[in-house]
Amino acid sequence: MLIRRVRDGEHELFYDLIRPYERRVYAAALAILRNETDAEDVAQEAILKAFKHIRQFRAEARFSTWLIQITVNEARMRRRKAHANIMEPIADRQDEEGNYTPRDFADWREIPSETLERNEIRQKLAEALAGLGQIYREVFVLRDMQQLSIEETAKALGISTASVKTRLLRARLMLRDLLAPGLGGAWSMTGKLSFVKGTKPW
């Protein structure tokens, strides 16, 4: 097992160990920090920390979950330092109790995967994600982009599985509301993008 060999002193194997997760670590940091430079710095810090503390890794967890957990902690610490005197956006203080009602019922049946070849579509998706409140963005990124299970997401974020499910439902519905009008037709392959920055339907 690669981890055991790294622990036993074959340190250069650590590069092979982390290679599959490099992008995911960056994405997790970016989800929390929303700043590319900070996200890269935190991703490096997290991976260095994982290397230094590799002996503390317990085999009952997945290495990726452990690594993401370190990244989340590092990013949150960085965010706390940077935002110590700044008020949280309203979206971050949203009450997660109560039901979320979808606002848009545009028929959005099929999205060809080639859509993602377009830079502006990826950009719009990234903007929509960045517009979510912190607690929803964290859960969505870990669960739907990093493909962590509900339990792993809960563990990485230090919250209950019930909270993960509630936040995930809201995150998915909010993103759908935001993207459905555009991806339902207005962002056709030749059409102009109709997304208005800063407009949140929730």
Next chain:
Amino acid sequence: MVVNCEEVWREVSNYLDGEVDPTLRVVIDEHIRGCKRCTAVLDGTRNVIQLYGDERMLEVPLGYSQRLHRRLDQSMPGNRRSFLGWMVAAAAACLVFGTIEVARSFSGPELRSEHAQLGTGVPPNMMVVVAEDGKLFHLAACTLIHEKNHNKLRTVTAAEASREGYTPCVRCLKKYLEHA
């Protein structure tokens, strides 16, 4: 058992994750068949999961991996990897240097700038970035690259960049040029 739209929306996420019990699933399926609004919500939410779950949504900045590995190199105990890396780099440098010298004896590389100097101190296997319409090669983190057109950037080894007539950026590769 019957469910209304609000109850369906509450379960959309669990439904898509396969986490509703079979009885409820059947009831939801029945409701969705006759409800355009819930069909739109379900299809749209499924699309959101599919789009964001695509690998292409996990983009990283240019040179991210190289910078990460460089930082790891510095933190490795005894810098073993760095030492090995430098050994390989030194061997490659000898090889490339020899090749360049032989090639130069026939015809010297055509530099993209007539004022430029060849950077013989730059490790030849180091990954660098070149712009199609530029004259210099840079480290990926160099701020001077960002002024250029990103669509025309390529990552190559320093040896390849030299062979193509690019010369080292005096800002980001300064330390190699001073030792040269």
